[in-house]
Amino acid sequence: MALAWMHNSYRRAEALVNELRNERMSLARALKMLEEAYVRIEKMNYALIEARSIAEEARRLKAEFAANVSHELRTPLNIIIGFSETMANAPETWAGVSWSPVLRGDIEQIYQNARHLSSLIDDILDLSALDVHKLGLTVDEARIEEVIKEAVAVVQDLYRAKNLYLTVQADPELPRVRMDSTRIRQVLINLLTNSSRFTSVGGVTITARFVGQQIEVAVADTGVGIAPQDVHRVFEDFGQVDGSTSRKYEGTGLGVPLSKRLVELHGGKMWLASQPGRGTTFYFTVPVLSQPPTDLGQFSANAPAYATAYRKAVLIVEPDPLLLRIVRRHLSGYDVVQVRDRADLPALIDHYRPTAVVIDQPGEDHVLLQTWVTDTPRDLPVITVSLPGSLRVAQTLGIQNYLIKPVLREQLLDAIAGLGRPVQTVLIVDDDPQLVELVSRMLQSAGEAYHPLEAFGGAEALERLRREPVDLVLLDLIMPEISGLMVLQAMKADPALAGIPAIVISAQYPETVSSEDGLFVKLVRPQNASINETLNCLQALMGALPLRGLPPVEGAPASPAIPGGQPAS
Numbered sequence: 001m002a003l004a005w006m007h008n009s010y011r012r013a014e015a016l017v018n019e020l021r022n023e024r025m026s027l028a029r030a031l032k033m034l035e036e037a038y039v040r041i042e043k044m045n046y047a048l049i050e051a052r053s054i055a056e057e058a059r060r061l062k063a064e065f066a067a068n069v070s071h072e073l074r075t076p077l078n079i080i081i082g083f084s085e086t087m088a089n090a091p092e093t094w095a096g097v098s099w100s101p102v103l104r105g106d107i108e109q110i111y112q113n114a115r116h117l118s119s120l121i122d123d124i125l126d127l128s129a130l131d132v133h134k135l136g137l138t139v140d141e142a143r144i145e146e147v148i149k150e151a152v153a154v155v156q157d158l159y160r161a162k163n164l165y166l167t168v169q170a171d172p173e174l175p176r177v178r179m180d181s182t183r184i185r186q187v188l189i190n191l192l193t194n195s196s197r198f199t200s201v202g203g204v205t206i207t208a209r210f211v212g213q214q215i216e217v218a219v220a221d222t223g224v225g226i227a228p229q230d231v232h233r234v235f236e237d238f239g240q241v242d243g244s245t246s247r248k249y250e251g252t253g254l255g256v257p258l259s260k261r262l263v264e265l266h267g268g269k270m271w272l273a274s275q276p277g278r279g280t281t282f283y284f285t286v287p288v289l290s291q292p293p294t295d296l297g298q299f300s301a302n303a304p305a306y307a308t309a310y311r312k313a314v315l316i317v318e319p320d321p322l323l324l325r326i327v328r329r330h331l332s333g334y335d336v337v338q339v340r341d342r343a344d345l346p347a348l349i350d351h352y353r354p355t356a357v358v359i360d361q362p363g364e365d366h367v368l369l370q371t372w373v374t375d376t377p378r379d380l381p382v383i384t385v386s387l388p389g390s391l392r393v394a395q396t397l398g399i400q401n402y403l404i405k406p407v408l409r410e411q412l413l414d415a416i417a418g419l420g421r422p423v424q425t426v427l428i429v430d431d432d433p434q435l436v437e438l439v440s441r442m443l444q445s446a447g448e449a450y451h452p453l454e455a456f457g458g459a460e461a462l463e464r465l466r467r468e469p470v471d472l473v474l475l476d477l478i479m480p481e482i483s484g485l486m487v488l489q490a491m492k493a494d495p496a497l498a499g500i501p502a503i504v505i506s507a508q509y510p511e512t513v514s515s516e517d518g519l520f521v522k523l524v525r526p527q528n529a530s531i532n533e534t535l536n537c538l539q540a541l542m543g544a545l546p547l548r549g550l551p552p553v554e555g556a557p558a559s560p561a562i563p564g565g566q567p568a569s
């Protein structure tokens with residue numbers, strides 16, 4: 001019995017040893033696989049680092065290419081817009097010239113088309129500057145009938161050339177809509193151009209009506225129509241109802257899909273109804289809720305509050321119009337409303353019910369911050385940031401204002417009026433003679449006693465400044481040999497020229513500079529905050545910061561701070 005017991009114990013021990021040996025072999029294989037996986041991960045990390053470097057270089061080249069192309073486009077476009085606007089709005093500048101109504105109408109169409117092209121170029125600049133991977137919206141109050149009128153003015157010659165009618169039927173007293181007018185105008189132009197391509201007899205009727213809580217716009221043509229089985233292809237990228245190379249009607253198949261996306265960005269939808277041989281009607285909607293009037297004087301205690309179920313609002317104190325446009329495009333999920341005067345703040349807060357108040361200020365100004373916090377409700381967060389923009393760059397260089405081409409006549413005259421001092425003799429400095437002539441005509445059209453002087457380079461500008469008294473310098477920064485920046489430095493170094501104000505007219509944005517205080521973001525809310533709210537804000541801020549050891553993505557947009565709590569200081 002003892003031998004049998006010992007034999008059984010030996011067999012069990014032997015089985016355990018064999019099982020342990022198998023486990024050790026499995027562990028050895030798993031360890032080897034982990035080592036191989038670690039080696040592969042390490043190789044992948046090196047590959048990712050190399051790919052990131054390549055992507056960064058590609059991003060830099062893309063931004064540089066977009067900026068250069070936009071610069072080259074802006075110079076001739078500024079000439080077109082400037083002269084056409086002056087001809088349309090101030091024809092008396094050309095004494096002795098008779099302007100027929102047809103000629104005035106043609107010039108107005110040139111002006112409207114050039115403005116639309118300028119808006120698209122602004123998008124290229126904004127996207128290249130911010131490296132945004134989505135198309136944002138610059139939302140503002142507008143009337144849909146005005147946008148329809150502008151789109152019709154762009155394409156009416158196309159319809160007239162094909163003997164097609166183009167009529168508009170809009171319900172009276174349609175409510176104002178908060179939308180990106182450029183984008184909705186682009187949608188209408190795409191639909192109208194598409195309808196003219198497929199219509200040979202009859203024409204197009206545009207209708208706009210208020211349905212429920214939205215405005216419905218219909219573009220109905222009398223063209224060839226679309227078969228039911230081909231309707232779905234209309235909204236596909238590069239989709240063509242007739243995809244053959246010998247198709248009768250031209251087109252890329254991008255206009256309608258792009259228009260659908262732009263409408264959906266506004267919270268609306270697009271669809272169509274068609275019958276072969278009887279025409280096609282495209283419908284799209286733009287949501288409308290209780291909207292505040294533009295004029296603060298129209299505010300009343302009984303006015304309906306701004307319905308934030310559609311779009312959340314943010315109030316921003318930002319004097320730089322170019323930077324304000326970039327902020328609006330970046331924060332495309334919010335209605336960004338500018339606060340021009342602190343006295344308007346209570347009415348704006350009561351009407352928009354904003355998520356937060358954002359203040360752009362250079363550095364940490366505790367007195368200014370406390371003033372704004374005092375004027376806001378206790379449960380409304382106040383976010384202060386330091387955003388480097390063109391106006392601040394101009395101020396650091398001693399420039400009174402910074403205008404981006406194409407410059408409109410009103411913008412130039414407003415900038416001069418904003419100097420708050422009498423101006424008569426104006427020196428226009430640019431290496432482009434056509435632009436110098438354009439600015440000179442703009443000044444002459446103002447009806448003021450402006451005396452424009454011309455300089456076609458930095459050296460000639462400095463020579464004229466030292467020889468003749470000048471009240472104002474309109475200066476281009478990008479010039480060969482002696483640049484505009486060198487002219488400014490020479491003016492500041494000369495006591496006789498240091499007091500002459502300068503306004504820059506440039507075809508590109510100034511170099512982006514960081515604030516002296518580095519990255520500055522502060523969130524304040526007087527109301528008590530829970531530990532969860534504080535930690536949520538801290539977590540959102542930590543998630544927006546780049547990892548140490550990795551190069552930061554230059555120009556990449558940071559995630560906006562999530563208001564709603566008081567951060568730890």
